[in-house]
Amino acid sequence: MSQLEDILPLSPLQQGLFFHALFDEAAPDVYTAQLVLELEGPLDVLALRNAVAALLRRHANLRASFRQRTNGEPVQLVHRRVEVPWREVATADAAGVAAEERARRFDLAAPPLMRFVLVRLAPGRHRLVFTNHHILLDGWSTPLLAAELFALYGGAEPPAAPPYKGYLEWLARQDHAAATAAWGRALYGIAGPTLVVPDLAGRPPTDPGRVRAHLSEDLTGRLTAVLRARSLTLNTVIQGSWALLLALLTGRDDVVFGGTVSGRPPELPGVERMVGLFINTVPVRVRIDPAETLAGLLGRVQSEQSDLFAHHHLGLAEIQRLPGLGPLFDTMTVLENYPLDAAALGSAGAGPGAEGSLRLAGSSGTDATHYPLALAVVPGGRLSLRLDHRPDVIPRADAIRLLNRLTRLLKAVAADPDRPLARLDLLSADERAHVLHDWNDGTTPSLSSALSPVPAPPPVSSTTAPASSAPVAVPPSAPVPPPASPPALSVPPPAATIAAAFAEQVARTPDAEAVVSGATSLTYAELNGRANLLAHRLIGLGVRAEIPVAVLLERSADVVVATLAIAKAGGAYVPVHHGHPADRMSWVMADTGAPVLVTDRDPGFGHAAEVVRLDGGPPDSPREEAEAGPVPHNDP
Structure with missing residues (x-):
């Protein structure tokens, strides 16, 4: 008789996890999941081990290995029998045992891709460490298995769950063309990926650091009431808030991030009791309009995501190929709402031959x-937030700052959902002081501080503090700070143009001081005259x-003069920073197609633009020199 019971295809996320597992077999596999159960009372070890064996008999997909066919197609091979992955240790260091289990890679070709370790801490005190590769199970399935395990240990025979194979068959019946078209429409016109760490490619995976925050019961209640009144879901407010945070981090008004979806189709009978990997990661695209209110943004996000609900089954790799831009994001969100009922599992019943429970x-x-x-995000009486971060690229201090900003956003939704996005202020008092004073001390800012919408992070080093699960201090009753000036997201005033508004100011106060820079002082009239001269040259x-x-x-x-002159000429300002490498500056010039470069130095990099020197140094634009003549001083 063949040792194989079945050969099955992979779900979309299984395909992605299979790729990651094979990509670098020497690096840690971050997709190793773990559940640790603390057991108290008399324990029948043999009965518990037999219950584990029963789980493997009941669920065929738990006995699967993963391989590639000769044509490269990955498949899962369901084996008829596998060894029970069980061992017992006696030690007080249960955390060390759990860490050791997480560090041991699974060989996807050697089933089962799960292990059980029973740690004997003391008489009547044990920990059961259940470790599995994520390719087998999602977060919803793990507590289902735990409930079955305890029922089997107590001598009961739980009702058989529908097999995972039924879900894979459902996937094969879906309208692939309709799903592709829906995602094509959702991502149409996207300008590029939203990446917080653009140079991450090539770095080996690493265990994440973790920071946490918990909203107060009062704030959680007020947020829940606001969402209920507007028929919004908790997942919607999380996605909308994360989008706003990404917009501030990246300077984009059209952002994309990953959203984890349950992947359990409601039309599939018994799907809520199935055990396997159903979840999928799909792109969440959010366009930011500063004039829109918080509630308006959230309502629109919910509507757009609802339209895609029927197409959550399409694989991420295929979705990201549609706009032709490669990976679209490097951040993700998940709402963890799993059916782990601790109260129901609180008394597992006596195992055979055991006294008590x-x-x-x-x-x-x-x-x-x-x-x-x-x-x-974990719902409850106090909403729980956990931000995982790669400590090699995002230090713990930065992760704490981001999580605190997200908390301030949720406070803003609870306090005033009708507030325009332009009036949001996510800076703490220290951050606001840093922006208003530290960055404006008269010195030339660093490249990172000049371009970053948040205070520049400390340099990454090998001495970065280790990750910890200690809670982040977020005062539950702290009021939402008043809007900064200028606001984090600003809406242009309803004036005509910058040039027109400036002309009105010149007419009102021509002799008032307009610009001071070191020993240089310009009145509004002098600034206007210098800007007009340069505008006519442009x-x-x-x-x-x-x-x-x-x-x-x-x-x-000169920066003020040049900015105003470009506005007067009608042009668009393209900053080039002298701290950039020459190749970067050449790329900016080529990418924007700027035909003119205004500078106070020899540029020192390759470009095809006409050069306008403000320091009087040679050479000025050959074209300007050839057409030299009197330059008018009047407004263009």
Whole structure:
């Protein structure tokens, strides 16, 4: 008789996890999940081990190995029999045993991809460490298995769950063309990926650091009431808030991140009792309009995501190929709402031959992803937030700051959901002081601080503090701070143009001081005259509405003159920072197609633009020199 019971295809996420497991077999496998159960009372060890063996008999997919056919197609091979993955140790260091189990890689070709270790702490005190590869189970399935395990240990025979194979068959029946079209529409027009760590490629995976925060019962209640009044879900507010945080981090108004979906189709009978990997990670695209209110944004996000609900089964790799941009995101969110009923499992009943009852005194779980930032939210009387971060690229202090900002966003939703996005302020008092004072001390800012919408993180080093599960201090009753000036997301005032508004100010106060930079002081009239001269020079070089003009200037009054002159000419300002490598500056020039470069130095990098020197140094634009003549001083 063949040792194989069945050969099955892989679900979309199983395919992704299979790829990650084979990509670097020497690196840690972050997709090793774990559940630790704390047991108190008399324990029949043999009965518990037999219950584990029964789980493997009841669920064929738990006996699967994963291999590739000769054509490269991955499949899961269901074996008729596998050895019970069981061992027992006596030690007080249960945490060390659990860490050791997490560090041991699974060989996907050697089933079963799960292990049980019973740790004997003391008489009547044990911990059962259940470790599995994520390719077998999702977070919903793990507590289902725990409930079955305790029922089997107590001598009961739980009703048979529908087999995972039924879900794979359901997947094969779905309308692939309709799903592809729906995702194509959802991602149409996206300009590029949303990456918080663009240079992550090539780094080996690493165990994540973890920071946590808990909302107060009062704040959780107020947030729940606001969402209920507007028919919004908790997952919607998490996704909308994360999108706003990403917009501030990346400077984009069209962001994408990963969202974990349950993947359990309601039309499949008994799907809520099935054991296997059903979840999928799909892109969540959110466009930010500063004039929209918080409630308006959340309602729109919920509507757009609802339209995609029937197409959550399509694999992420295939979805990301549609816009042709490669990986679209490197952050993700998940709402962990799993059916682990500790009360129901609290008394497991006596095993055969045991006196009294075995009690589940507690449980804890561990999982991870390869993303540099992953947000997990657990509902309850106090909403729990956990931000996993890669400590090699995002230090713990930065992760704490991000989680505190997210908490302030949730407070803003609970306090005033009709507040326009432009009036949100996510900076703490220290961060606001850093932006308003530390960055404006008259010195040239560093490249990271000049371009970053958040305070620049400390440099990454091997001495980064280790991750900890200690809670982040977030005062539950702290009021939402007043809007900063300017607000984090700003809406242009209803004035005509910058040039027109400036002309009105010149007319009102021509002799008032407008710019001070070191020993240089310009009145509004003087600033207007210098800007007009430069604007006419730019116009003579072909600058018109929407024509990009590159600017490479040291911080000085010339920056104000150039910015105003470009606005007067109708052009678009393209900053080039002198701290960039030459290749980067050349790329900016080529990518924007700027035909003119305004500078106060010899550029020192390759470009094809006309050069306008503000320091009087040679060479000015050859075209400007050839057409030299009197330059007017009037407003263009």
